[in-house]
Amino acid sequence: MLMQHYLTSLFEPKSVAVIGASDREKSVGNIIFKNILHSRYRGQVYAVNPQHELIQGQPAYKSVERIGGRIDLAIIATRPQTVPRIMEQCGRCGVRNTIVIASGFSEAGSSGAALERKVVEIAHTYNVRVLGPNCLGIIRPDIGLNATFTKVSAEPGDLALVAQSGAMCSAVLDWAETSRIGFSSVISLGVTVDVDFGEILDYLIYDDKTRYILMYVEGIRNARRFMSALRSAARIKPIILLKAGRHELGAQAAVAHSGMAAVPDAVFDAALRRTGAVRVQNIGQLFYAAKALSSKFHPRGDRLAIVTNGGGPGAVAADRAGDLGIPLASL
Structure with missing residues (x-):
């Protein structure tokens, strides 16, 4: 057993x-x-x-x-x-x-x-x-549980969404409904007085309904447990993470919402790179990542092919690939 x-x-x-x-x-x-x-x-x-x-x-x-x-x-x-x-x-x-x-x-x-x-x-x-407290609740589509106060539910899928902001959960759910993207779990943490990111990541590692994890982070209570769990989870399941508070005013807003001291962004970013999780900079990028993961497409190599009907956009895309250190394929 x-x-x-x-x-x-x-x-x-x-x-x-x-x-x-x-x-x-x-x-x-x-x-x-x-x-x-x-x-x-x-x-x-x-x-x-x-x-x-x-x-x-x-x-x-x-x-x-x-x-x-x-x-x-x-x-x-x-x-x-x-x-x-x-x-x-x-x-x-x-x-x-x-x-x-x-x-x-x-x-x-x-x-x-x-x-x-x-x-x-x-x-x-x-x-x-x-x-919690100050959270939206949870959704587990596989058992038919929508224990939230949002009017938008989630279809079954293999993406887990873990977010400190209930509004962020609602925004992702609104978008996912029109994009026909499903979830294994939607978990709103709120202030994280007890159950926190580290423990939830540990649970999701073993959850066979979850293949990919999306995260929205404002503050971390237990940094050691968070980093350990993130490193362990990222080895098994792709993790896409959006963190608020990259600049001073954003950090102040995040503190006012979550009640937790902000982590200097340079420190957080350097630590995140060591875990293997992928950081995005805005909710649009989080949406695109969710859509890519839900497509079940798995690239076999590390090279990128750019297909375009205009030379200018192709050159801009090639430059951006160079910024990110992504090699282009030779066709």
Whole structure:
């Protein structure tokens, strides 16, 4: 019998509780619960809301502790001030993993940082893993799970998207829908108070649904674990990475969003080159890389042929190939 990765119950849960599930249109809890119901998730799904007995036609429980059965994943879609109490409830009833959707933690200043420390302390006390906060959620098309509050889902495929920004996930999903590109996983990390890039990369190495990995990075909490996991993953599966904060103003914006100190770009770039991952500079290049990978085309050599109906564009392309150190084929 094959050993399961320790994050399997997070990304392949057999039961999901949505805490804060709602009938209120356009609320986060409403959209997440509706997405799970409509995505044909094959596991058990529970609504938790102390104010209602039915949510979207499904029985609603007063708290996660009232459910009674095993919960692999609890999605907490409530205000940040309620999260410590809910995390305590999750810990007491044996919930293994949580996704905290709300913002308002370390990225929001000192009071938010104190609230974040309290949540993490409670989670560690009960050995509950936390994805987020300030995240979009996750999508696993192979098990029919869309646990996000985006209105665009993902088709099955072999690309994994791992991003700190929920908006970036949404942008990629919007583009992928029109380009008919599928995903094995869409994982929004948010502030990464617990589960981080390193652990997710470690999981994706062993995920047989994933052949390629796309990443959007703003800040790194555990640089040693990140670099080790990135190096290991890039040896097995191609990784395309977009990092925000190449310049000072971009770095300030990334810090304000993720709540983490920026890494000097020259340092990050030099370290990345040693891992074997490929860095792109903008979302357009990320889209093109995703499209190339999804085409299943694998070049056999390292030379490039340029086919053009105009000499000028061909010369410009040849110059760019020279900039990148790409040899041209002799036809």
